[in-house]
Amino acid sequence: MTWGRRWYAGALAVALLLGGCTGGDPRFRPGAADAGDPYVPGAGNGGYDVGHYALTLRYDPADDRLTGQATVTATATAGLSRFHLDLAGLTVDRVRVDGAPAKHRRDGAELVVTPAQGLPAGKRFTVEVAYGGVPQPQPLPSAELGDGGFHATPDGAIALGQPESASTWFPVNDHPSDKATYDLAVTVPDGLAALSNGVPKGTESRAGWTTWRWSEGSPMASYLTTLVIGNYRVSTGTHAGKPLVTAVAAALPADGPAATSVARTGEVADFLAGRFGPYPFEAYGGIVVADERIRYALETQTRPVYGPGFFRGGRPNTEVVAHELAHQWFGDSVSLARWSDIWLNEGFATYAEWLWAEHDGGRSVAQTFDTVYAATDWTRPSVDPGRAGMFGDAVYQRGALAVHALRRAVGDETFFRIVRGWLAERRNGTATTADFVGYAERVADHPLRPLLDAWLVGATAPTLP
Known part of the structure; x- marks a missing residue:
């Protein structure tokens, strides 16, 4: 093979490597x-x-x-x-x-x-x-x-x-x-x-x-x-005409707080549907694992997974169930376009905990707000908290404070109209903080960005509207 032919063959090989078998097609x-x-x-x-x-x-x-x-x-x-x-x-x-x-x-x-x-x-x-x-x-x-x-x-x-x-x-x-x-x-x-x-x-x-x-x-x-995968007690049934599948690790008590808590999945979902609009998926459920390495709960779509630590102490914990089920709307149906806006998931899910606790005979939303407000570090933002801060209090708790501040600013009727309309418009899609603020301003028919900026990213404690 001459030098010229060797060069041509080498160039062709590089072109095929870089472009697949497209012959360098632009x-x-x-x-x-x-x-x-x-x-x-x-x-x-x-x-x-x-x-x-x-x-x-x-x-x-x-x-x-x-x-x-x-x-x-x-x-x-x-x-x-x-x-x-x-x-x-x-x-x-x-x-x-x-x-x-x-x-x-x-x-x-x-x-x-x-x-x-x-x-x-x-x-x-x-x-x-x-x-x-x-x-x-x-x-x-x-x-x-x-x-x-x-x-x-x-x-x-x-x-x-x-x-x-x-x-x-x-x-x-x-x-x-x-x-x-x-x-x-x-x-x-x-x-x-x-x-x-x-x-x-x-x-x-x-x-x-x-x-x-x-x-x-x-x-x-x-x-x-x-x-x-493993040894689980699986319960199957229907709720609101849709399959309901819950499972609790066989290593956990059959009548313990984990089983008691996930047994209320349908009830909690119905409560949230009354606030957020129709449940967005074709199945309900929940899984409680026994592995101590799982130190969190996750809103896995239609069937959240709960680590065992949420059910210690001998009493049920339906607030975590409310949190993960709220994510079926906020995070699952309407998902993040980018992770820097994770407060859109966690702030609303945390606020759903507050709503459920009040409904279920626990502390009122106002009482929870006052406690969280007093403990908040306002130097940490809810929006774009950094990778290390993705799961920090600013995302969850400060995010929920911002949700309540919005509710107070626009009133209950407009607030829940914003929430239900947002979830209906963005169902099965993705969104950003800017998308949410723009939608809320259109429904409320007045500027809300200064308010939400103060509660989500401001460096000092704002005053509740």
Whole structure:
């Protein structure tokens, strides 16, 4: 081979590597390897929008091994020569795009896929990924909360975590700005439950293994997915014409405070629907785990998961149930476009706790407000609190103070009209703080930004309207 031919061959190889098999076609470019959210660097991806995940999984607690087949249906939002999926620590055996074998490689927690042909903007495509391995947990932003992600337990596993967790057990665009619907079939040894989100689609047993099927037909942010496997007392029924599935770890008392608390899920949801508008999903539920490493509760869509610490002391705790169920509206149905606005989730969910406590014979909202107001550190903002402050009091408690200040400023009738209208308009979508403030101002028909700025980010204690 002459030098000129060698140079040409080398240049062609580079072009194919960079652009897939698109021959350097300028219509196609690599998709972004990051959603661009500084609170979760490296999470999420660009260039496509996922519509649906179909997951077929098998998990054996004997060796903690997970095997999976994921089919991701997406639409290209730009011409793609290659694209990324988030996948941490698992081995990929095979990738196909639209049925054709695709090249793939790992780059840390990224799965980089190069299809045989470029994907034009607007094209709907499917990605099939066969993978497996022993999933691992991952640290959460707050050390107090421990780890998120996929935890092996003595009798099964728990996949859970915020702001990230899904990428520890399936390939995903792991950012709440890209919501999708889900179908999941998970096979586990007979005698174990395999619990997830959405509507139960039945179980089937064969040769010592049972497959549990779940379907979530409303768009769901990836961190709101969960998979809980183990020995659980599962209760099934209906509420308001929709499936209600609750589960409590068999290691916890059958008549203890955990079971008593989640048994009131339907009642609490109905109370919140009276304040916020119709319940936004097709199923209800809750799961209480016994693993002490889960030191938080999470609003996993349709079926929140509660750590055991919320039910110590021998008495029920329905306020945490109210908090996580309120998230079904604030955070799940209307999700964050970016994590710096997390107060939109937590401030309203905390305020829902206050509303429920008053309704259930506890302290009044005014009493709770006075206590929290006196203890608030006004130097810490609710909006854009920094990654280390995502789960701090400024987001939860100061956020709830701002909600009550808005209520006082506009009056009950206008306040609840704002809340219900906001949730109806943004249902199944995403939003920012600026979106909420703009909507509230339109409904109230007067400026509210100065008020909310003072309560959310001001450095001194404001006066209650």
